[in-house]
Amino acid sequence: MDGVPDLQGLLARQQEAVRRHGAPGLKARLAALDGLSRLVRRHQGDLIDAVSADFGNRARQETELGELMPLLNGIRHVRRHLKGWMRPERRSAGLAFQPASARVEYQPLGVVGILSPWNYPLFLTLGPLVDALAAGNRVMIKPSELAARTGHLLHTLLATLFPQDQVTVVTGGAEVAAEFSRLPFDHLVFTGSTRVGRAVMQAAAGNLTPVTLELGGKSPVLILPDYPLDKAARTIAMGKFFNAGQTCVAPDYVLVPRDRMDTFARTLMRRVEEMYPAIAGNPDYTSIITDRHHARLSALVADAGGQVLRHRDPGDPARRLFPPTLLIDPPTDRAVMREEIFGPVLPILPYDRVEDALSFINERPKPLALYCYSDDARLVAEVLDGTRSGGVTVNATMLHVGQEDLPFGGVGESGTGAYHGREGFRRLSHARAVLRMGRFNQSHLVAAPYGKLTGWITRLFIGGAS
Numbered sequence: 001m002d003g004v005p006d007l008q009g010l011l012a013r014q015q016e017a018v019r020r021h022g023a024p025g026l027k028a029r030l031a032a033l034d035g036l037s038r039l040v041r042r043h044q045g046d047l048i049d050a051v052s053a054d055f056g057n058r059a060r061q062e063t064e065l066g067e068l069m070p071l072l073n074g075i076r077h078v079r080r081h082l083k084g085w086m087r088p089e090r091r092s093a094g095l096a097f098q099p100a101s102a103r104v105e106y107q108p109l110g111v112v113g114i115l116s117p118w119n120y121p122l123f124l125t126l127g128p129l130v131d132a133l134a135a136g137n138r139v140m141i142k143p144s145e146l147a148a149r150t151g152h153l154l155h156t157l158l159a160t161l162f163p164q165d166q167v168t169v170v171t172g173g174a175e176v177a178a179e180f181s182r183l184p185f186d187h188l189v190f191t192g193s194t195r196v197g198r199a200v201m202q203a204a205a206g207n208l209t210p211v212t213l214e215l216g217g218k219s220p221v222l223i224l225p226d227y228p229l230d231k232a233a234r235t236i237a238m239g240k241f242f243n244a245g246q247t248c249v250a251p252d253y254v255l256v257p258r259d260r261m262d263t264f265a266r267t268l269m270r271r272v273e274e275m276y277p278a279i280a281g282n283p284d285y286t287s288i289i290t291d292r293h294h295a296r297l298s299a300l301v302a303d304a305g306g307q308v309l310r311h312r313d314p315g316d317p318a319r320r321l322f323p324p325t326l327l328i329d330p331p332t333d334r335a336v337m338r339e340e341i342f343g344p345v346l347p348i349l350p351y352d353r354v355e356d357a358l359s360f361i362n363e364r365p366k367p368l369a370l371y372c373y374s375d376d377a378r379l380v381a382e383v384l385d386g387t388r389s390g391g392v393t394v395n396a397t398m399l400h401v402g403q404e405d406l407p408f409g410g411v412g413e414s415g416t417g418a419y420h421g422r423e424g425f426r427r428l429s430h431a432r433a434v435l436r437m438g439r440f441n442q443s444h445l446v447a448a449p450y451g452k453l454t455g456w457i458t459r460l461f462i463g464g465a466s
Contacts, residue, residue, distance in 0.1 A: 007140075011183050014111045014138040017165035023108050023136045026083055032133045033082075035161050035378070036126065037075045044068055047122055054121065054147040056287035056320055062243055067123040070402045074127060077404035078134045078423055085134075085425045086432075089287055093210070096461045099438030106429040108136035110186035113209075115177060116201065117191045118146035118244045118289055118340075124214075125154060128189045131424030137187075142180045144192075146289055178203065180431045185209050187428055191248070192216075193340070194413050196460045201365055212417035212427060216340045217368040217411050218252035221397070222383060223264070224356055224374035225257050232373045232395075234267040236346075237275055239371075239397025241324055244286040245344040249369040249391070249398050255357045258350035265328050265348050269309055272324045280316040288320040288343060297322050298334075299341040304347070306330035354379065358386045366390070366412035371397050388415040390414050 024032075024140040040047065043063075052058045086106060093100040112132040116125035125143055130138045141158075142150030148171070155169035162168075170176065181200045182189065190200045191214040204211050224230050240251045251321070256264045277286050288294040288378035294317065301308065307328040327347040330336055336347060337363050351357040361370070370389035374380050380394055390410035393400045401408055409418025421425050437443070 001063065005172060005176065007170060007179055007189060008462060010164065010168055010170065011111060011185070013165045014140065014168070018108075018110045019136060026086055028461045029082060029134055029136055029337055030079060031183060032071070032162070032166075032258055033075050033079055033130065036133070037230045039157055040072065040122075040126070040159050041067065042151040043153075046153060050149040051121060051147070052116070053149050053152070055289055057283065058286045059244065059284045061284070061434055062077050062286060064231060066243060066247075067120055070365060070404075071123050071126050072128070073402075074404050074420065075130055078130055078425070081422065081426070085213045085422055088349070090391050091433075093435065096457075097443070098436070099439070101436045103434050105432045105434055106135070106426065107432050109332070109428055110137060112139050112428055113180060113183060113185040113188040114139060114141045115180060115188070115192070115372055116141065116143050117188040117248075118144035119243065121147035121150040121154075123190045123417050126211075128191075128228070128419060128424070132189075133167075134425050135428040137428055138165065139167045140180075140183075140185070141167070143168055143169065143171065145173045145177075148296075156261070173436040181455040182206060183209075187212070189412060189419070190356055191215070194447055197415070198442070208450045212419060213415045214248070214408070214419075215368065215413065215415040216342075217410070217414040218337075218340055218365045219249055219371070219389070220253040221371040222255065222361070222373065223256045223260075223292070224354065224372070224376065224379050224383070225260075226376050227262045227395075229256075229260060229267050229269075233264065236371075238269040240346050241275065241344050242398070243287060244322065245346075246286070246289065247398065249401055250342075251345040251346060251397055252367075253337065253349060255349055255351050255360065259326065261348060261350045265309055265326050268346075268348075269311070271364055273311060274325065276311070276313075279311060279313040280319070282321075285321060289320050291320065293343070294320045294322055297341075297345055299344075300339070300341065301325055301327070301336070301345055302328040304334050304336045306347075353380065358383065361387050366410070366414055368396070368410045368414035369393070388412070390418075415447050430463045 011283045012029045048060050048063045051063050051281055088103045088105045091102040093102040107455050114128045129139055151171050156373045158167055188204050188209050189212045197215045201211055202459055279285050295385035304327045309326040313324040315321040322344055324344045329349055330347050366454045368390040372380055372383045372394050391400045402408055404421050407423035409456040417427055446457055
């Protein structure tokens, strides 16, 4: 889209369409989802190429596994269950109101805004769109300017499928995003950093716009004493270095028993080097999104302190290829232990007792994800009961996000609200209460002027002296 988009005009057009057309039925919603699925499948090569170009390099398989597969599986899941989700739910009408019936109807909110990030520019843009369409809403999307090629391609492709008053994509820089967040949407979905999330929430508050914030934070990995280190290292390496660590639910630090810390660090690096024998020139290894982000990672490592264990290949700064780097027992007051890393750098810290590890986690803001490694059900229950996080995967990393029937969302500083599947449908719907009084409606019996009959009725249902 050339020039500065007319955001107010686009929103007004969608709001008018809501008033004119009302809530779309099941058939229309399924048609929209089917069309989106076909569009993504037809243009998946173009989408993969655009994402890779935005990064400088990203493996085709990472876009297929991390974006297209969960997106298309999610559409299938929604299509399969949408009819049931849309059906009104019967509820109980209180005895004092009989004869009556009660139900909850799920209505579209109206116009939903989506502010999406650069790190998974397909899944984290189109995933919320799926939930919004399933709930019967109209949608405005502002993709990240750091993934400009993907954003422009989505603008072009979605315009061939949806009229502008149903779904529209606007592009532009931070100033457009700021204006976008101030629009009086019926709901706003933002995925990004906690810092920007605070600004988005503040901007939305001016219109009392409800928000879903998918943020991030420092997602911990806790390896319990019973779990084999090599087995843990395989899936931690996969989760941390997929997309070069530029994932909101990537492991941000590992807690390991003190007497196993050095062994684990060496084991993990061995597994990483098996996955990525080389960094420079390796088509399987993803570039850091910008020079600024690359420089930030270098500064974090330089400031970290402790022992640094680097991949044998130093990478290629000119192509923003940052090598996998392990920080062994860094001081916890350094920036790398205070900020979300968002790159292929992983601190490894020791603990002496499980309760010490849980205290360490709980002294910090609630993370978006938590990973626990143990085959002891009692220990796993102790960890889950003793911590709070947006989501959990036990004995692996990141996989809970790809489950269509599980909500995805944060808690505290890692976000508010959740979507995916049924939770996404409900998050972007209004649950309207409907009470239908029976033909013999006697509610007037408790109207003023109050007398003995009113007193008898209230004593009957409240209790008290007769």
